[in-house]
Amino acid sequence: MSKCNQCIIKEFNSLKSLSKEELMGISGCKTSKFIKKGEIIFEEGETLKGVYCVKDGICKLTKLSANGKDQIVKLVVKGDLLGQRSLISDEAVNLSAVALTNMEVCFIPKAEIFGNLKNNSDFSMDMLKQMANDLKESDNVVVNMAQKSVKQRLAEALMYIHNSFGLDNQGYLNVVLSREDYASVVGTATESAIRVLSQFKKEGLISTSGKQIKIENMEGLKRIE
Amino acid sequence: MSKCNQCIIKEFNSLKSLSKEELMGISGCKTSKFIKKGEIIFEEGETLKGVYCVKDGICKLTKLSANGKDQIVKLVVKGDLLGQRSLISDEAVNLSAVALTNMEVCFIPKAEIFGNLKNNSDFSMDMLKQMANDLKESDNVVVNMAQKSVKQRLAEALMYIHNSFGLDNQGYLNVVLSREDYASVVGTATESAIRVLSQFKKEGLISTSGKQIKIENMEGLKRIE
């Protein structure tokens, strides 16, 4: 069993506030899991028995809307925790998590997290900060959804992925989404997302190679209205 | 100076997890403030020096979008705290707070809140729970904004206000919003909000008396597509 206190991943999330002893405790009860692209980590409505620490790979958090369409609420990468919100509220999960690439995650049981929240105020403060940040971002997304056009939202989604998830060695976005997923991120019909991406391509703002997308003119994307 | 441990309001928020001594500490440093309808409590970008506990009245939390329109992100009532998110993130506030009615609020300095977060794990756990709940609701709003029509969103806004803020003695919604505010809640043009409300009225789903709105057919509103 690999040791949490030697794991670099923890530096990217609240677990960094835990002591060596507390991390040893987690090492002792965590389990490691490999998840294939497309597989479901958990589904809306499930009751979670712990949180997942993402060691490698990328997944999407989605919510099924009343009209039957999935909406992507967030993209989660290496270093993020999954399921804390649900655990803290002591409710069924509000979102589904689906792997966009092959993933490696560590599962940490609920009791362990709660114990640390109770005894380590730095940890709970860090968790609070993380949650506060998620809330701010979610509020910002609400405003964008309500006030911006599909074109703007898609341009911003591309820039967000560019800035947050980086590029491969040929300059393509590291996160590869289907057109349907792009539609689901910006909240529009798949055909609309395809049309806008085609337009961006015509205008030289992006280029593509299969599913892969490369931003060619960041300033142009910023100027989209 | 009135005493926090005798104040019923605290039962509705995280302050209920504080001990009598901790509440006395807050009583000693809090200040009470009356705010008139339409006045700004704080504005996006400001740095807060504490949180506000809403003793009476209702306010809206808004965010200015790039196109210059205000978006109402949340309605806040008696019992809620204002400004915790910003305080915890140690950042400028993300949202503006504007009174929709005359209000009475208590201002509690930052240091007092942080001290209690550090020393009282029940308090920080409760704060975490509150934040987790806000996050869930915000995520749900994102999905609604992205996937539902203006008509649906407005119907839901009316039902939300009905269920969460109650009615006056004649059955009108307790929260009275201008048409512009309704537009800002659902993220649409003021004229569109007016049109939809007029249509609801024609269909007998609601009735109005000036700005006041009464839901006449809850089931009908639920069925809106």
Add this chain to the structure above:
DNA sequence: ATTTAGATATGATATTTGTCATGTTTTGAT
């Protein structure tokens, strides 16, 4: 290599929503 389901693309059209113009009503200040 062939097949085939799924993804991407695009045209035609319908629907929704926004914008501008204009008139009416309500509200608040004097």
Add this chain to the structure above:
DNA sequence: ATCAAAACATGACAAATATCATATCTAAAT
């Protein structure tokens, strides 16, 4: 009580977006 400003209302039209149809491309399975 009167007046001005703001809020409300509605028509006409424009723009954005969704839907439906259909064609092409791609990738995985045999």
